[in-house]
Amino acid sequence: MLKKQKFTIFFITAYLLVSVLTGLILVLTVGRNDLFPITMIVATVGLLLYFNIRASYFSRLKYTMIKHKEKISEEMVENHKTATKILFIFFLVMCVISLVTALTIH
Numbered sequence: 001m002l003k004k005q006k007f008t009i010f011f012i013t014a015y016l017l018v019s020v021l022t023g024l025i026l027v028l029t030v031g032r033n034d035l036f037p038i039t040m041i042v043a044t045v046g047l048l049l050y051f052n053i054r055a056s057y058f059s060r061l062k063y064t065m066i067k068h069k070e071k072i073s074e075e076m077v078e079n080h081k082t083a084t085k086i087l088f089i090f091f092l093v094m095c096v097i098s099l100v101t102a103l104t105i106h
Contacts, residue, residue: 008083012090019043037102044094051087 023039026032058080065072 004079005083005086008086012087015043015047016090016094019046033105037098037105040094040098040101044091044098047087047091047094051091054084054087 019039019042022043023036026035026039062072
């Protein structure tokens with residue numbers, strides 16, 4: 001099942017790297033340590049926005065398939081559930097990173 005989720009895994013890895021590098025670049029160029037937790041919190045909220053867009057797209061797809069009396073494939077539903085689980089675990093990791101950085105950097 002995880003073989004079909006390569007895009008999701010690559011996306012979350014790139015998203016984490018970009019958000020951390022952006023925070024580090026901001027801290028190094030501006031010199032304020034409070035920008036890193038703010039960047040991580042913004043990245044976590046951006047991930048929530050991605051969840052919402054993804055769920056909305058899947059709901060519209062299912063509705064369209066039901067409206068046109070097409071059969072919803074079980075494989076599509078299982079792939080969506082697996083990707084949602086992976087993204088939720090990543091969201092929890094992002095929340096922990098955001099909380100730790102916000103509480104440790106003064």
